[in-house]
Amino acid sequence: MPPQPPASGTSAPVAHLRVQRVRPAYRQVADELRTQILAGALPAGTRLPNEAELGRAFGVSRSTAREALRVLSSQHLVETLRGVQGGTFVSEPDPARVVEDVGSALGVLVMTPRLHVSDLLEARLLLEPAAARLAAQRADAETVEAVRAAAAAPRDDRDPSGFVGHLDFHTTLLMATGNLMLTLMGQPVNDVLRTRLRRAGVEAREWDKVDACHREIAEHIAEGRAGEAEEAMRDHIVELRRLYERDGFWA
Structure with missing residues (x-):
């Protein structure tokens, strides 16, 4: 709903600023x-x-x-x-727009020498195991249901690899922490992976392993096994990093 003007039609006062010429x-x-x-x-x-x-x-x-x-x-x-x-x-700040903007910026930067795909994967390794631990510690019945559903989601005929669904699992897990900042930090990285990985170059058995890892992590979260969830996610990200860094897998 668009913001409504004040009834009086007057504008809000703003604090004054002494402008410095050292910056625009x-x-x-x-x-x-x-x-x-x-x-x-x-x-x-x-x-x-x-x-x-x-x-x-x-x-x-x-x-x-x-x-x-x-x-x-x-x-x-x-x-x-x-x-x-x-x-x-x-306007009311919209987290979804923030995620979209950061993802777009990362997508541009990863095309330059300043930011390499390995930087994104390293950040993911630091972020997602901790997120899995937190999700296991905070999981309620609704969270458990969402994480399990994401781990067991059937593959779309338009994406036989199931890659989009795999990233959706990671997004669901980030949201399961109940920490908006973790989602804002992790989702843009996943968005870049979604657009840059050449999924056709990955063998089907590799995606089957990913499915199995997701189900294992989901069960650790469901049972509140925080340490096991963190360790399983770390092993999973390490394996994904090995998979993603193969030559020819990036657009």
């Missing part, structure tokens, strides 16, 4: 507004001052204020509505 002025304005939004000083639905008013408040030009709002819009922190009651309003 629009970045400084965007940073200050972002800080106020995330701190709750400018809650979701708040109408921001227009570009001219923002420029006067921060001592910058209207075009600088406009560029600052564009930065915030690209980060899904504000939304501009048209019409008589329109304006620029603070």
Whole structure:
């Protein structure tokens, strides 16, 4: 539901900022507004001052204020509505959009020498065993059902390898921790793997092993065996890393 303007039609006040010229002025304005939004000083639905008013408040030009709002819009922190009651309003941060943006950025970086696929796999090795332990410690009946269902999900005819379903299991496990930050950290990595691995190069028996590992991990979580869940996930990720790092498996 789009944010509604205040009944009075007035704009919310914003704290002033002494702009420093060592950084682009629009970045400084965007940073200050972002800080106020995330701190709750400018809650979701708040109408921001227009570009001219923002420029006067921060001592910058209207075009600088406009560029600052564009930065915030690209980060899904504000939304501009048209019409008589329109304006620029603070948006509720959406975790799904954050995951999508980070995944897109990682997908670009992994194509450059700065970030190698092995970096993603190493990060996964550090993250997911700990997530499996936490999921086992916190699992309730609903969580157990979701993890077991993900581990036993049938393969889609459009994806005989079951690779998409395999990644869905890892996403479900991250969510089973009840820790949003773990999901935000782990999901973008899985999204890159989803798009970059040449699944046709992996033998069917390898995917069968993956299925078996997922079922084992799911049972450890269901029974609350945190140590065993962590160890099984670590062994699983090590084996996946060996599989993924074979020559020719990356697009």
